Amino acid sequence: MPRRCPRLSGTWSSTKWACLHRIAGPRRGVIVRLDPDNSVTVVADDLAFPNGMVITPDAGSLIVAESMGRRLTAFRITDDGALTDRRVFADGLDGPPDGIALDVEGGVWAAMTQAHQFERITQGGAVTERIDIGERAAIACTLGGPARRTLFLLSSTDAYPKRLKGTRLSRVDTVTVDIPGAGLP
Numbered sequence: 186m187p188r189r190c191p192r193l194s195g196t197w198s199s200t201k202w203a204c205l206h207r208i209a210g211p212r213r214g215v216i217v218r219l220d221p222d223n224s225v226t227v228v229a230d231d232l233a234f235p236n237g238m239v240i241t242p243d244a245g246s247l248i249v250a251e252s253m254g255r256r257l258t259a260f261r262i263t264d265d266g267a268l269t270d271r272r273v274f275a276d277g278l279d280g281p282p283d284g285i286a287l288d289v290e291g292g293v294w295a296a297m298t299q300a301h302q303f304e305r306i307t308q309g310g311a312v313t314e315r316i317d318i319g320e321r322a323a324i325a326c327t328l329g330g331p332a333r334r335t336l337f338l339l340s341s342t343d344a345y346p347k348r349l350k351g352t353r354l355s356r357v358d359t360v361t362v363d364i365p366g367a368g369l370p
Contacts, residue, residue, distance in 0.1 A: 216249060218266050228268040229260060237285035237325065239293065240369040248274055248293060250282035257282060257293055257306065275310035284325025284339065287368040294336060296323035298344045303336070305364075316360060324355070328366025336362045 216229040216238075229235075233254030240247050240262070247268060248259045256276040260268035274293070280300030285293050292305045292313065303323050305314040316336075322344040327337050341355035 216247075216268065220266070226266075228266070229271065232258070234281075236281075236283055237295070239285055239287040241287065241291075242289075242367045244369075248285065248287065250285050250295060252281035252283060252298075255279075255281055257285070257295070259308075274308055275306045277310060278306070279304065279312070283323065283344075284327070286326050286328045286336070286366060286370075288328060288362075288364040289367040290364050292364060294326050294328065296325050296339070298322050298324065303338055305362075314362075318358075327370060328362070330359075333366035334361055334363070336360050 213230075214232045214235045215227045216232065216235055218226045218228045220226070229249075232249065232251050233256075234252040235249050236252045237250040238247060245262055246259055247262055248257055251258055255278045257274040257278070259272050259274040261270040263269055278295070278297065279302070280297040282295040283298045284296045287293055288305070290307075292307050294303060294305050297304055299322070301318055301320060301323060303316040303318070303326055304312045306312055316338065318338070318340050321340040321342060323338070323340055324344065325339040329335055329337060336359065338358045338360065339355065340358065343354070
């Protein structure tokens with residue numbers, strides 16, 4: 186799902202489900218920016234299956250989950266909407282990260298699909314909290330509710346949407362966390 190940045194008039198999206206540009210080579214993807222005039226610009230490439238994305242509260246950075254790379258990658262967002270200063274936020278994760286959420290201390294909650302858990306990860310890769318969900322696949326998470334202290338956890342019996350079509354095997358659970366959410370979404 187595209188992400189909006191209030192400081193800029195663009196929307197960023199990965200190539201996860203609908204490719205606006207062809208992915209070059211196996212497991213390589215891009216982040217594109219869709220501008221109000223409907224023009225599309227590739228703003229980052231050579232990503233290992235870009236997935237969940239968050240934007241910091243100051244609209245100065247974008248963090249993306251690279252599922253096949255098992256890492257979180259950060260970029261600086263320039264005033265014209267370009268992504269620069271690519272850097273590793275966290276590498277060597279316990280599994281492929283899927284949906285992510287950002288908190289006010291800069292920690293990233295990540296759905297670790299194949300690890301069957303949600304993890305709070307700080308810059309550099311330290312895991313400060315884990316929520317185990319048994320054999321369920323962790324799909325996505327977000328911080329919301331009053332004061333953004335409710336962590337919504339989407340999980341399912343399978344990580345692949347095609348196998349879930351027509352079923353009711355996914356669910357949303359909630360937990361209260363100490364550190365509130367920040368940024369977008």
